[in-house]
Amino acid sequence: MTTDTLAPEERAKFTAMTNGTQEDWAIIAGQYREFAGGLADRVLAHLRLLDGDFGGFPIDRLQHSLQTATRAHRDGRDEAYVVMALLHDIGDTLGSFNHPDVAAAIIKPFVSEEVHWICANHGAFQGYYYFHYIGGDRDVRENFRDNPHFDACAEFCEKYDQSAFDPEYQSEPLEFFEPMVRRVMARPINSMYARVAEQA
Secondary structure, three states, X not given: OOHHHOOHHHOOOOOOHHHOOHHHHHHHHHHHHHHHOOHHHHHHHHHHHHOOOOOOOOOOHHHHHHHHHHHHHHOOOOHHHHHHHHHOOHHHOOOOOOHHHHHHHHHHHHOOHHHHHHHHHHHHHXXXXXXXXXXXXXXXXHHHOOOOOHXXXXXXXXXXXXXXXXXXXXXXOHHHHHHHHHHHOOOOOOOOOXXXXXXX
């Protein structure tokens, strides 16, 4: 829902937050809950933008995302982990120079610290497999060696991410993962706005 479709009585009256009232914020909280309820739809729509975007890779970015998630799912990972695997490169379209940050920001409210850390840092760890071919330092991940999630991130990249470029691999379709995305994003577990969402 956009503000263009709201009647004036459905909008707050203040012109600066310092003038806001309980009634204003009740209106805003109601609209927030409705909008937040559509997050999974918006995320899935954005993920579909990766369809047909090859960037020189053997498969397009959507197929890479599906293959990564499928490999994690078939390996018995829980839904939050699988959703992270599905969305780990969703930032490629808007965060060309920091795509892990984009994906990590999206999933942070819904996953554990470890799963969030894997997503946020997978770019540096994935670099182990190719940075030396493009003038970079393949061992940049060693900067994170003392982090308790180092091994988990290295494992994600080794088992699911770097191996997910096989045109012959039979991945599950996006529709297979949609219910998982909806379940994982149904309730935030790490957000200062969780209280508002809980009242939905």
